[in-house]
Amino acid sequence: MKSKDGIGEEVESGKMSDWVKLIGAVGVPASHRVELALKLKGIPYEFIAEDLSNKSPLLLEYNPVHQKVPILLHNGKPRAESLVVIEYIDETWKTNPILPHDPYHRAMARFWAKFIDEKCVGGLWNTCWSAEAEREKAVEEGLECLKMLEDTLEGKRFFGGETIGMVDIVPSYVAFWLGVIEEVSEVKLLTEEKVPGLFRWTEEFLSCVTIQEGLPAREKIIGYLRARFRSE
Structure with a gap:
């Protein structure tokens, strides 16, 4: 249930x-x-x-x-x-399934999980920390990635529909980590104006108590990133 x-x-x-x-x-x-x-x-x-x-x-x-x-x-x-x-x-563990039961939707969940892992995570990181001369192109590519995710969301509450699934867990990087990186790097991509559907998904996802329990303290990560990039 x-x-x-x-x-x-x-x-x-x-x-x-x-x-x-x-x-x-x-x-x-x-x-x-x-x-x-x-x-x-x-x-x-x-x-x-x-x-x-x-x-x-x-x-x-x-x-x-x-x-x-x-x-x-x-x-x-x-x-x-x-x-x-x-x-x-x-x-x-069969209780509370993360992947869809239907073979087609299951395959699509795997596809988007791999896409996010291979194309989005590193790309969004580079967007925020790229050299000044490369920043404009990196931001454009990062925003294109977010818009693809928004199109995949198709106005649903979560990528899996009404419940959190595989394609919500994998882009937790977007929901939590990107916001932290943006705060430290002062580059803004994930805004309600640019990607309204994905922005709402982020708020919905992070409002779940169980999700909050599985993420690190935001201030601790901000401090870690600031210290890291000050030393580079």
Whole structure:
């Protein structure tokens, strides 16, 4: 059963939930994506904070190929890469589905999740932090990406319809992180004037209590970014 804000009820405790650990890092959007998925599904888990400047033996053991977070440990077995992990979570715990059941809509959700991951995240980051000479073109490309997402939203409450799904979790980067980056870099892309539908989606998405619980403190991330870019 879904609540009025598009969030599902917590699943019953069981052996599967008792063995869930997430190796992640505060300030890493991909890590928080997986946290959002776990919280939306109501799955209890233990968060293991990783220091990426001094990678632990645990991280290197469970993700020797990419050596990055997030890593989901379920019954002692690791799953890496955020999109792969989110799908695994959805397929393992059936309550509160994240991906559509219909094969066509499921395929489209995967398509847009991959598009956002490969085209939007890095592009929007570059828009805010590009060199002055490249800024105008970068802003134009970033805004084009946001308008594509707005067209995909098609006036719906969430990308998944009335409930939060895969294509809402993946662009949590747009909803939360982009706003933080904009504040630090003083570049504005996500405005009600430029992309009204996506702007409303952002407000709706971030107003959900469960989503708020899966995101880091805004002021902490702002401080981290300011310190980082002052030193560069």
